[in-house]
Amino acid sequence: MTATSATRTDAGTTPHRPPRGLLELIVFVVGTASLGAEIAAARLLAPWFGASTIVWANTIAITLVSLSVGYALGGRLADRNPTLSGLARWVLASSVFFAAVPFLAAPFLRQSVRAFAEYSGGLFLGSLVGVGAMIAVPVLMLGVVSPYAVRLKVDAVEDTGKTAGRLYAIGTIGSLTGTFGATLVLIPLVGSQRTFLVFSLLLALVSVPALRGPARVLGIVVTTAIALLIVVPPGTTKTVTDAGRVIDEAETEYQYARVIESDTGTRVLELNEGQAIHSIYRPDDYLFGGYWDAMLVAGFASDTRPTDVAILGNAGGTVARGLTHYFPDVRVDGVELDDKVSEIGREYFGMTSDRITTHTADARPWLQQSDRTFDNIMLDAYRQPYIPAYLTTREFFEVTRARLNPGGTVTVNVGHVPGNDRLEKVLTATMRAVYGEANVWRDPVDDTNTVLLATTSDADPREQLREADLPADVRPVADTAADRLEPGLDGGPVYTDDRAPVEWLIDASFAAVAE
Structure with missing residues (x-):
């Protein structure tokens, strides 16, 4: 029919x-x-x-x-x-x-x-x-x-x-x-x-x-x-917030982003589920506690003073803004996959220094294709529960080492659920496979963030932080970070480009905490 x-x-x-x-x-x-x-x-x-x-x-x-x-x-x-x-x-x-x-x-x-x-x-x-x-x-x-x-x-x-x-x-x-x-x-x-x-x-x-x-x-x-x-104009995706009022939001090519401003004028950048703050801003402040401050000073834990810094996962530029404020000789290359987030950083988070150059690119391809070398490479692109597997592997950290100047450092912000260190152990083992057993250190900043530090120098990073020539405002931050620094945790497999099951690792950690 x-x-x-x-x-x-x-x-x-x-x-x-x-x-x-x-x-x-x-x-x-x-x-x-x-x-x-x-x-x-x-x-x-x-x-x-x-x-x-x-x-x-x-x-x-x-x-x-x-x-x-x-x-x-x-x-x-x-x-x-x-x-x-x-x-x-x-x-x-x-x-x-x-x-x-x-x-x-x-x-x-x-x-x-x-x-x-x-x-x-x-x-x-x-x-x-x-x-x-x-x-x-x-x-x-x-x-x-x-x-x-x-x-x-x-x-x-x-x-x-x-x-x-x-x-x-x-x-x-x-x-x-x-x-x-x-x-x-x-x-x-x-x-x-x-x-x-x-x-x-x-x-x-x-x-x-x-x-x-x-x-x-x-x-x-x-x-x-x-x-x-x-x-009909779409409504605000997430209107309920205890942090303040939403002053901007955008559904970008990669994610949902919103800027929240509190009654005191503090602005924060939330991405996707909003369970973490990715950038923070107050007009006259450059230190905010937490992992931002730890990342800011970690590059000075070496016998080479950093002047060329790359930030992979720059977001709204909180750390980049602090570096260029306190250190007039520092130049920052901020790599961010989402150009809208960089625009938000310039408009709402004070990322306006002419010594900050932003690049709209994926972190690893950008680093692989760059002919530049740096004194400090920061990685702040782990946004749980969606961590790019290709940024957790031995091959990736080999690229970071190839792009470091002598005495350079790599710092990695590792977000994690409270009490679970499985991701940190994996990253520590993987970084040690590239930088050496004694050259990977941890700074347990708080219950949900640990900063990992890999050095190419034999100098003790704790002593380097204590002896570094730093502005008065930054000196207490460096001393506190030096007191927290300790050798990296043992255990954990080495991830490679062939096998890096980071999604299962993260999901298992969430499930373990909830049990």
Whole structure:
């Protein structure tokens, strides 16, 4: 039975002839929406669970399972009601569910994070439930389309293979269009919320010509409502904060960022889930305690005074601003993957010194391709729970050593859950494989941050810090850091580019704390 004859049966004595090629267009748009929505869903999850391979694996798994269930259901439905209007009703229903996703995501995920933090702490389960609740139902509905379309399009049994192959090819081209359209165009230009709404609108638009009677009227109403939602400005992603008021926020190509200003004028930069402060600013202050101060002085724990400093993961430039304020001879190259974060640093965090040069680049490729050498290389790119594995390996630290001047140092900010030192031990062992057993030191700054220091000098870093010529404001910071410094922890495997299971390490640490 063809699509045309099917709609004639459905319409009774008044045949309804949909536009030629409409079925193929529906299949293409459904393919576009299914993969585009997967990309957009991962972006919705990132502010709450990060963007690690575990989160991506869960997103892909939920999408595949939902599509599989939809395929099975679609075959049954097509046999029971082989009409184009019957198929279009499923497409219209999926558009409604997709339109609801971005509005339900934030409150649901906020509660999900709180629940799992309090009871299980499982990143894996949290992200799985989050993705499942958001996209499983509408993706399942889209899965109905492929077998339904094959059933409607097949004219004769001997044409089944050719027809099915053609429709699946059209759907796959649609999926590619949705993947690259969402990644390269929609999310950067209009954000995750409107990306979902654009896909919802496309689904509603292609379903309307195939609907009849009251169903078509409903389709027109749904299409109009979704179009109106697209022009509504997205709300603040996370409006509840005890730290102050949100004075700027942005959904960038890589993450969600917001600037919060307290009643006292202190500004902080939060990224993604907001469980950590990545930069801090007060107009007349350059020391803030915590790991920022430890990173600022760590480069002086050598017999070479640092003048050329590279900061990998510069964020809003808190440490860079402090270095260029206290040390007029210091030049800083700040490497930050996200150019929007660098803009925020210049606008809100005082990163305006002409001795700070910012680079929009990924840390390791930038360092590998650079022909510069430095006195101190700082790594502050570990943002739990999404730590780039390629920044934890022996090969990476070999690159850092190759870019150091004689007597140079590498300092690494290691964030961790309280009481868990597994990541620190792994990094210590990996750094020792490059810098030597006696040349890796730890500064346990607080319960959640340890600064690791690797030196290329045989001098005792504690003595170097105590003897360094420093401004009066910085001297107590250096003395305190020297008192904390101790040899690195023993234990832990050496990570390599071939094997660096950092995601499992981090997720296990969260689960262990919650037990």
